Amino acid sequence: MSFLDKIAGKKTNGSDSRGEDGIEHVEAAGDSVVSGANLPTESIVTSADLSVESIVISQAYDSATYGSFEEPKKGFFDRFKGNKSNKGSDFSDLAEVGDVTELQTPSADPVNDAGFEDIILPRHAAESQSVDAHSLSSTREEEIIREIGERPIALPIIGKMPAKTQYAVSFGLLLASIAIAGGMAATGFLKSAEYQGRAEVGTRVQMLTQRMLATTQYAIAGSKESGDRLKESRADLDTQMAALIQGNGSLNAINVSSNEALNSTNDVLKKEILPRIDQVIELSPSLESLSTNSLLLNKAIYSIYVSADQLLSLLQFNGSPQIQVTASNHIRLLSERMRRNGANLLTSNEVTIEALPEYTTDFRLLRSSIQALIKGDEVLGMPPVADAQALAILNDFKKPIGDVTKVTDYLEKNGSALVTARRNLQALTVKSEAALKSSSAFSQEMRESSQSALGTVYLSAIFVIAALASLALIGLVNNRSTRLEAWESAFKNMRNEKDIIEFMEACLPLEMGDLTVRFNQMEAMDGITGGIRNSVNEAVISLNEAVDTVKQTAEDVSGVVSDSVRNTSEMKLSNERQAQEITDVETRVAELTRAIGEVTERTLEAARATDSARSASAEGARVVSQTNEKMGMIRANMQDVLKSVKNLGETSHEIGDIVGTIEQITDRTQVLAVNASLEAAKAGAAGAGFQIIAGEVNRLAEQSADALRTITALVQRVQGETAVTIRVVEESTNNVVDGARLSEVANTQLEQISTLATGLSSIMTEIRSQAANQTTNADEVRISIERLAVLSREFQSQVAQVVSGVQQIDASMGSLKNTVAIFTTEGQVAA
């Protein structure tokens, strides 16, 4: 077994053979012993047992294929060859340090190396092999790529650019897409909102037009509120139209001529509707009292009509002059026509202002007729009304006539305004239709335009998709960049790892204790292990000297320690024998002490039991004595009870006799009663009363018989129970007598037991005293032996510690020697 096998725990499956030069050669079959994963075709076998401390390295290929010692066969030697950075160096530098061994490497010429199945790495390299650095690097890269995988493929087109450029292009596309999409959407939304706003304003114009038409009707009818509302609507319409045409905060200005519907609406409003509305508004103060006057007129005319009718009737009734009657009738007719015409003037929508002159003429005639009746009319030959009641009626005309006068003045003053307003209303009704149509068309047009503007918003979705695609492109660029960086990092790490592993392989002889090895600085790798090699060489030289010194010292100390070990071991054995003997004596004394203790304990228990027995027997005797007394009392009581029960039995017998006598009497009574009843029955009506009595006697006799039967049963039960009680009491008395006799016997026996227990107790006390003395003596012996055993154990422990210490020193020296033995120093080689 080679030293390497011991360390690695693994033996190559090659065969050992010893060559002619006495060097043990080991042929490896291709297995890798150290870091085999990185050296698939070679193995390193080192033997520490060789007389020549060499490192034997076997190439994997066999001798027959030496001719192909080429690139694919590069192995351990290749890793010791310099790289490009060390090409300028030479192994001659290292030769100056030790010049102890030679480093031989197989040449490229297999002929010169024929017979070198194993290649011995000399202690100093003579020369360095020239290396095709480019080829080495290429091969290593291929190995690394095999392990970590191929370099990730770059994206098409854009992938050829640098990563930053890729990011810039992707972000540019993303921003452009977002900007275009946002711009289109914003434009579409804004335009749509503006068109929608115009449509809403157009609708508002429609509504206001309608409202003004309706409000105008009420305003002409005299409603003040409608007049105010008409003003508001007019102002609102102006605002809306101004917003449409000139624009406002949310709407832009529009060229009216460019939009036919708006133009038409604006024309109709300006030329046809708004002037008329303005006129109505202007007239509204005059029209406001129209309704008031209308009510006043109705009331006054009706009052005149009613009074005229009363006056006519009164004058006809009084036989007034015909002319007065005719005049009063005329008043009534005039009032009726005025009422009709006035209502038309005030309320009719038709233009009936032509009726105003007729109305005023009628009113004038009416007033003249009233005046003629009151004051008389010479022209007509009509005397004034003389009748007081008729005069009162005529005087009552004053108030309504005053009211009608006011209304008539109003009509005369405002008649033209009323006519104008009503004509405007008719024109407004017609023109509003045109305004409604044109404004409606405008609103519809604006809504359609709003929908069209939204189409632009939909188009912006295409650019949103483009933005998403750009985002995906950024993700792809990021992914590829990350993967490339990861791959390159892994590549670099793997390359460094391989350098370190190769350096560790080169350190393997050192690990095995071969301090004759020196590293070739020329073979330092790509900056990872190059600096370490020189330091290691220096450390190995120092270590050589130290190990030689330690080895010699260990040999000297080991001889002295061996003597000590032998002596202390003998002392330990003799001490152990002595300790064993003391332990045996101690055990026997302890057993003796325990046995005496047990005897003492048993004696104590026996003494306690004896005392308990004596006490119990004394107590038993006392209890038995008391029991005897109680038994005597019980016996006396039982005799009393027996006497009483016997008396009870005799009494019950006497009761039975008495009951028998009563039973006979009852029987006889019953027989007598039955016979009496039978006799009474035979006596017919005469015996009816007697039969009742006899029946009752018979019934009483039967009840007595029943009661007697119950008493008899009770007496019999008492007699039976009494007999049983007497028997039980007699048996109990006998038992008590027997118990008393047995108690006497028990008392005697208990007194005997007590006497015996007292004697036994004194004997036990004496035994206990003697056992206690023996226990004391045994304890003193035991304590002495225990002290001796303790001393013996302490001495034994100390001896054991000495032996252990010496053994530990011996073992340490052995270990030290073994430890330093693994180092192969240059002194050894020289020896």
Place this chain on the structure above:
Amino acid sequence: MDDFLTLRAYQEYLRDRMEAARANSGVEQIVLFGFTSAGRHFLVDGRDVVDVHQISQLQPIPMAKPWAVGAANIKGSVLAVTDFSILLGGERTKKGKFMVLVPEVTEGAAILIESIAGLYELKDVGELSPLSLTEDSGMPSWISGSYHIGQRHYMVDTMKMAQDVRFSKLQSGDSQ
């Protein structure tokens, strides 16, 4: 008796009953005499019973029929005593009373019974039920039926019984 709380109340009760009896004296009252024998209850017409006596002493009659258990001196007349239980096929009555039937019916015979069950008026005992062919199959022909007075009371037809038994011929040679 238990129904009456005081003696005064009992006297008033008796007075009322006697007055009621006198008031109804025009109606014939038929009394039935009840007795027990062989563990059963029987009734006979009270008009056929002269008297009831307790047994004092019976003089055995030699060579007589089994049911003729002896002769007794009743108020100076010697009467043959017939055990009713034996007539029904039962055991001899060991302790009891005997009743004397009217001479017109039984030629002065006396019947030995166990005990007196009571006197009942015919109007109070309900309808006479015929004998059951199964339960009463062993009854003699002079049992005419039964009344239910708390329990079954068999009605004895004394005329038929007298004809059947012929009390005057007590000797065994004149068996029925």
